[in-house]
Amino acid sequence: MNCDNYQELISASLDGQLSPEETRKLEAHLETCAACREFAQAAGDLCRLSSKEKRELLPTGLERKILRKTSRSEPGLLAQIFRSNYQIPRPVVWLAAAALLFLTVQTLLAPMEQTPAVPPEVAGSPNLAQNEGVRTIHVTAADLVYRQTHDGGGSNQ
Amino acid sequence: MPEQDGNHTRFEAFFHSYKHSVYDFALRMLGSSEAAADVVQEVFLRLHNTLSEDHSEIADVKAWLFIANRNLCLKRIRAKRSEAPLEAAENLPGEPDASLDPDHRDLRKAMTVLDPGHREALLLREYSGFNYQEIAGILEISLPAVKSLLYKARVELRDTFMKYKAQRDRYELR
Numbered sequence: 001m002n003c004d005n006y007q008e009l010i011s012a013s014l015d016g017q018l019s020p021e022e023t024r025k026l027e028a029h030l031e032t033c034a035a036c037r038e039f040a041q042a043a044g045d046l047c048r049l050s051s052k053e054k055r056e057l058l059p060t061g062l063e064r065k066i067l068r069k070t071s072r073s074e075p076g077l078l079a080q081i082f083r084s085n086y087q088i089p090r091p092v093v094w095l096a097a098a099a100l101l102f103l104t105v106q107t108l109l110a111p112m113e114q115t116p117a118v119p120p121e122v123a124g125s126p127n128l129a130q131n132e133g134v135r136t137i138h139v140t141a142a143d144l145v146y147r148q149t150h151d152g153g154g155s156n157q
Numbered sequence: 158m159p160e161q162d163g164n165h166t167r168f169e170a171f172f173h174s175y176k177h178s179v180y181d182f183a184l185r186m187l188g189s190s191e192a193a194a195d196v197v198q199e200v201f202l203r204l205h206n207t208l209s210e211d212h213s214e215i216a217d218v219k220a221w222l223f224i225a226n227r228n229l230c231l232k233r234i235r236a237k238r239s240e241a242p243l244e245a246a247e248n249l250p251g252e253p254d255a256s257l258d259p260d261h262r263d264l265r266k267a268m269t270v271l272d273p274g275h276r277e278a279l280l281l282r283e284y285s286g287f288n289y290q291e292i293a294g295i296l297e298i299s300l301p302a303v304k305s306l307l308y309k310a311r312v313e314l315r316d317t318f319m320k321y322k323a324q325r326d327r328y329e330l331r
Contacts (some may be wrong), residue, residue: 007312011307042315046314050284053178055284062194062198067172068204097182
């Protein structure tokens with residue numbers, strides 16, 4: 001073993017990493033080697049010096065910033081209601097959702113139901129007055145516009 | 158919701174346990190409080206995201222934090238090197254606190270100019286208190302390599318410290 005190997009042992013000894021056998025070998029070497037004794041002294045001094053070093057603390061402003069960034073975002077109104085102590089019973093929630101869905105569908109389908117299916121022979125012929133044989137008359141918005149334009153907003157049939 | 162609350166509580170507990178040691182490491186690695194603040198923020202945001210999204214447990218949070226911290230610090234050092242290869246800007250952290258006693262001031266100066274690999278090994282061992290096994294895990298090297306790395310780091314630190322001390326002694330004699 002040369003001095004580099006012994007100095008590596010000196011470094012490990014500062015961290016309490018030497019076996020009894022290695023400690024014995026190192027002690028024997030240090031008795032005869034001034035350079036290694038010097039290294040042991042300097043490395044030991046620096047180790048003690050760094051152990052006394054004041055640790056840097058996280059600045060308070062930075063701590064607040066990190067906590068703000070990682071904190072949950074402000075919950076919305078619905079989330080606040082659902083998170084509040086008042087618990088809405090589940091069946092009520094489901095019932096309300098079903099009613100809402102029904103109303104939405106009803107609203108969307110309503111215009112389609114109001115528009116009657118126009119028979120082919122009537123559709124496309126706005127001049128309903130000449131169709132005397134027709135007993136059932138389907139009036140569409142287009143017909144009303146036609147009557148108003150040609151009869152000067154005449155009377156109802 | 159309760160799971161999210163639990164993750165956030167866990168995050169806060171980890172944050173308060175390790176905030177100072179993570180910051181101390183980043184500051185000594187980078188030598189700039191501004192750069193250290195950026196890195197520390199990033200480290201804890203990553204931890205927060207990992208705890209929120211990943212259902213797998215982090216086995217050792219302290220080691221996880223220091224691996225992320227170290228990787229981000231090295232990334233910054235490498236980026237600075239490529240930006241200004243001639244200046245080695247990571248080694249210019251500004252003057253250490255004037256209120257420190259001369260030996261501590263020289264030690265701080267010496268630490269900041271060490272090779273980043275040596276610096277991180279010494280910081281992990283002497284400032285953050287990790288043992289050899291833990292350092293091997295963080296740096297992804299073998300135990301004998303940790304032993305050798307710390308020895309080389311101490312040699313470099315001793316030489317650099319002695320140089321600063323000699324400069325100071327010469328200055329005081331004048």
